[in-house]
Amino acid sequence: MSVFGLSPFLLRALLADALISGATGLLMLSGANVLASLLGLPEALLRYDGLVLLPYGALVAYVATREQLRRWAVWTVIVANAIWALGSIVLLLSGWVTPNALGYTFIIFQALVVAGFAEIQYIGMRRSVTTVA
Numbered sequence: 001m002s003v004f005g006l007s008p009f010l011l012r013a014l015l016a017d018a019l020i021s022g023a024t025g026l027l028m029l030s031g032a033n034v035l036a037s038l039l040g041l042p043e044a045l046l047r048y049d050g051l052v053l054l055p056y057g058a059l060v061a062y063v064a065t066r067e068q069l070r071r072w073a074v075w076t077v078i079v080a081n082a083i084w085a086l087g088s089i090v091l092l093l094s095g096w097v098t099p100n101a102l103g104y105t106f107i108i109f110q111a112l113v114v115a116g117f118a119e120i121q122y123i124g125m126r127r128s129v130t131t132v133a
Contacts, residue, residue, distance in 0.1 A: 003068045010124025014064035014077065017117045018057045024110070025053025039103035056080065074125050081118035085111045 006014070028035060029050030036043035063073050088111035091097060092104065099107065 003070055004125075004128045005068050006064070006066070007124050007127040007129070010074070010121060010128055011064055013117065013120045013124045014060055014074075017077070017081070017121070018061035018064055020057075020113070020117075021053045021060060022057030025050045025057055028053065039106050040100035041097055041103050041106075045097065071125070074121060078118050078121050078125070081114050081121070085115035085118065088114070 027050070028046045032043045032046040032050065035041070035046050039046075060077055063069065063077060066073075088107050092099075092107055097103075
């Protein structure tokens with residue numbers, strides 16, 4: 001199986017993703033009631049998203065701290081980010097929620113950030129050195 005060492009670029013991208021995901025998860029979980037009133041989003045949705053983001057951030061931090069990885073581990077993070085970004089847009093287009101203008105801005109902004117993480121992680125993976133184990 002092929003493994004690769006993380007490029008500094010990929011390492012920084014993964015660590016930033018882990019930090020921002022964890023911080024956002026903590027904010028959404030602990031402040032769901034305040035965010036719900038500010039954004040016009042269901043409190044339960046915000047709490048659930050926070051519960052998802054906390055272990056996700058920990059997983060990405062784990063991946064980022066390995067000296068060598070299997071390619072599938074980074075691909076898992078990239079695909080998860082792409083699914084989150086796409087799911088955020090689908091949520092808005094579906095009509096399942098009716099956020100206010102700030103809520104729309106919040107969802108679109110975080111979808112763009114998450115899609116950006118997926119892209120820079122893909123670029124970072126391509127810059128990483130592959131070896132055969």
